[in-house]
Amino acid sequence: MNNKQRIAVLGASGHTGGFVVAELRRRGMTPVPCGRTTDLDVALRAADAVINCAGPFVATAAPAIEAAIRAGIPYLDVTAEIEVVADTFAAYAGAAVPIVPAAAFYGGLGDLLATAALGDWPAADEITIAYALSSWHPTRGTTATGRVSAQRRDGRRIAYTGGRLQHLTGDAPDTSWTFPAPVGQRPVVGEFTMADSATIPTHLDVPEIATYMTRNAVQDLRAPDPSAPVAVDAQGRSAQTFLVEVVARSGGMQRRAVASGRDIYAVTAPLVVEAASLVLAGEGASTGVASLGARFDAKAFLGALSPRHLTLG
Ligand SMILES: NC(=O)c1ccc[n+]([C@@H]2O[C@H](COP(=O)([O-])OP(=O)(O)OC[C@H]3O[C@@H](n4cnc5c(N)ncnc54)[C@H](OP(=O)(O)O)[C@@H]3O)[C@@H](O)[C@H]2O)c1
Known part of the structure; x- marks a missing residue:
């Protein structure tokens, strides 16, 4: 450079x-x-x-x-x-x-992992993206963005299903997901659709994208008065850790890609x-x-x- x-x-x-x-x-x-x-x-x-x-x-x-x-x-x-x-x-x-x-x-890492997971497959029946965050102290910008998106969706949720982004009503599913060690099995909220569900279908042939987010992170994000991230290292990163697992399914076959690290903002x-x-x-x-x-x-x-x-x- x-x-x-x-x-x-x-x-x-x-x-x-x-x-x-x-x-x-x-x-x-x-x-x-x-x-x-x-x-x-x-x-x-x-x-x-x-x-x-x-x-x-x-x-x-x-x-x-x-x-x-x-x-x-x-x-x-x-x-x-x-x-x-x-x-x-x-x-x-x-x-x-x-x-x-x-x-x-959101929008970049999951897209890269999905692309890497598919590899030489020309298409997949379904891609699942499971996000595990140890906590989520949202910034002012994240909170404002969540508010704007919620207003835009008028109380509905959004998900990529049937080959397009669609608005859904009703409660998001509560379930569990077994992440790779050391995270393991965790309660998750389904249909936690993030920007990856808008980037992936622009270039990967997949009709369904399922998404999950660890329930603790959803609760942090939706707290009435969420606290901002606190820097704990010399680079200004918070103690938050993340793991993103992407599973691509085609017929009876599965391929996966996983990345983990520290602080989703950093x-x-x-x-x-x-x-x-x-x-x-x-x-x-x-x-x-x-x-x-x-x-x-x-x-x-x-x-x-x-x-x-x-x-x-
Ligand atoms: N996709 C992802 O994974 C990802 C990761 C990180 C951040 N983000 C997004 O990035 C955005 C910023 O997040 P953040 O954590 O940095 O929030 P932040 O700390 O609140 O910073 C927001 C920045 O945007 C500026 N700004 C906001 N509205 C503006 C406008 N209309 N015109 C010009 N400047 C404006 C603010 O300027 P002032 O100080 O003047 O208000 C401030 O510099 C959020 O939308 C967040 O969702 C996304």
Whole structure:
């Protein structure tokens, strides 16, 4: 990576934006922090790429993408908003610059794992994504985003079933899932649909995506007054640990991929910065919208983050 490369970071003052700025610096790149009062056209004309960390993205994604297109530079974001990912794919398929939505823990990591799990299978009958979080202290941005998404769905849930994203009513299923050791069998909430269910079907042939989240994390997220993440190490990471297991099923056969690590906000930074670095090195399509799994070699991408940021398998 050329260390003169300048990466504009929208939402740099936020929790995730801070991790992204630090990761860019660690890799010898030059972050250009942008905030609400920044003239995006001026900032992006002097940048080589833009990473959008300002959520809720329903307000920031389209204006930032439009500015990136005007400046002729790649756009990446870390949105977890399913509808924003879907809108981005629909609106910017013909964009003249690379656009990478949801290059993050949700939307990016599960997509990479699903792509790696399928391997040479042309299709699967079903993909299951099971997320185990030891706790979930949501940031202000996560809480605001959850509120916006809930309003948008008008009390309904969303799931990818029958080959499309559909709204569902009624209670989400309570069940259990046996994760690989050391997590083991845990109570989980089903139909906990995250941005992976919007990125995966854009390039993998699968009619059903089942999702599960450990119940303790759902309870943390839905607490009336949730507490924010607390930094416990020198990199500012919290004590939260995660494990994501993806199982692809085709007929009677199964393939799986697993990744674990520390702090879903912190790990988003190496995911999106690795993606920016690869895009600027000319990897993947040079125009249009594509997720991490579609744009890059999933196994190589995951390998590049291991073992520093992810433990695989
Ligand atoms: N997909 C994933 O796995 C993943 C991972 C991490 C984060 N995220 C998402 O990233 C977003 C940020 O999360 P966070 O944890 O960093 O939250 P945060 O600490 O609250 O930071 C939010 C940042 O966005 C900025 N911002 C918000 N609305 C804006 C607007 N309309 N225009 C310009 N700037 C705006 C804020 O600026 P001010 O300080 O001026 O308000 C702040 O810099 C959330 O939507 C979250 O869901 C997703």
